[in-house]
Amino acid sequence: MRMRKKKWADPYLEEHSDYALVDPKELKGHWQEVLGVEEIHVEIGPGKGDYMNTMAAMYPDTGWIGIEKDRSAAAVAVRKAVENGTDLGRKRMIVGDAEHLTEWFAEKEADVIHLNFSDPWPKTRYHKRRLSSARFLEMYRMILKDDGCIRMKTDNQELFEDSVLYLLENGFTLKEFSVNYRRTPHEEDAVTEYEQRFLEQGLPVYQLCAYSKKQ
Numbered sequence: 364m365r366m367r368k369k370k371w372a373d374p375y376l377e378e379h380s381d382y383a384l385v386d387p388k389e390l391k392g393h394w395q396e397v398l399g400v401e402e403i404h405v406e407i408g409p410g411k412g413d414y415m416n417t418m419a420a421m422y423p424d425t426g427w428i429g430i431e432k433d434r435s436a437a438a439v440a441v442r443k444a445v446e447n448g449t450d451l452g453r454k455r456m457i458v459g460d461a462e463h464l465t466e467w468f469a470e471k472e473a474d475v476i477h478l479n480f481s482d483p484w485p486k487t488r489y490h491k492r493r494l495s496s497a498r499f500l501e502m503y504r505m506i507l508k509d510d511g512c513i514r515m516k517t518d519n520q521e522l523f524e525d526s527v528l529y530l531l532e533n534g535f536t537l538k539e540f541s542v543n544y545r546r547t548p549h550e551e552d553a554v555t556e557y558e559q560r561f562l563e564q565g566l567p568v569y570q571l572c573a574y575s576k577k578q
Contacts, residue, residue, distance in 0.1 A: 366410075372438035376458060383441045383456045392469035398426035398453050405430065405468070405506075406477040407461045407494055410557070412440025414479050416447060417553035419454050426453050430467075432460045461494065461502075468506040476503050478515040480557060483522040495526035500533045504575045512538065513573045518561045523569035535573040544570035 376383045384390075394403050402425045409415045409429035419427045431437040437458045444454060457467060481494045490496060495515065503513055513535070517523050523542075530537065545554075545568050554562070561568060 366433055366435045366439070369435040369438060372435045375438045375442060376434060379441050379445065382444070382451055382454070383437060383458050385458050386463075387455075387457060387467055391467055392472065394426065394428065394468070394472060398428075398455070400424060400426035400453055402426065402474045403428065403472060404475045404477060405473050406479065407464075408432075408478070408481050409440055409456075410436050410480075412443050412456070413555040413557065414477070414553055415440070415454070416444050417555070419450070420447075421551075421553065423450065423453070428455050428457060430457045430459065430461050430464070432458070434458055461499065464499075464502045465505055470505055471508045471511075473506045474508055474511050476507065476511070476513045478513065478517075479555075480517055481515075481522070483517070483519040485519075485521065490525070493522065493526070493529075495522070495529050497529060497533055500529060500535065504533075507575055509576050511575070514571075515573070516544065516558070516568055516570045518558075518566060518568060520569065523571075527571065530571075530573045535575055537571055537573050539570065539572035541570045543567040 390397055395401060404425055405428050406415045407430045409431055412429060415427050415429045419425065429440060431440060437456055441456050444451060478494050484490060484492045491498065515526060545562055558568060
């Protein structure tokens with residue numbers, strides 16, 4: 364569900380334009396240097412930023428870059444990052460559409476791409492907009508390192524089933540696959556408030572990890 368527009372969002376993003384980036388073409392190929400890290404994680408559609416911010420705190424040697432096209436959601440995520448006191452130097456938020464991914468990242472620059480509870484776009488005519496569709500997978504393949512992977516979680520069974528097919532049809536290899544990911548503890552992977560709502564209702568979370576190269 365799209366977040367209601369917040370009047371303070373645009374001024375806040377402008378105020379924090381060193382962290383919230385609109386079109387960072389000049390950083391392409393330089394993310395490790397800019398963030399001062401060896402490992403780069405990219406979360407596409409981080410929403411309010413809970414997963415990205417929590418994981419960045421859990422793994423202080425890892426760089427995190429969120430890509431969020433909804434400016435109000437991006438502003439909320441940036442505000443949380445600013446206010447929770449974590450190291451902003453290792454994180455950035457790109458306020459833009461992931462369709463421009465290859466303009467912002469060089470070949471083999473990312474270690475992991477995260478797709479967490481993405482919009483399922485249930486109507487067939489909109490399936491091409493899915494973040495796991497073939498056109499996005501081709502971009503992910505370009506920017507992922509040879510041993511890089513796509514990590515996906517969703518509450519939507521149809522999206523998960525279709526995404527598995529998209530990945531296999533486009534030459535990806537599944538390394539992990541679960542239709543009830545949280546049936547066992549995964550302390551290495553943050554549970555956001557959004558995900559917790561599904562768990563409290565006893566609903567399954569679907570999860571996979573896919574590599575563009577055979578491992």
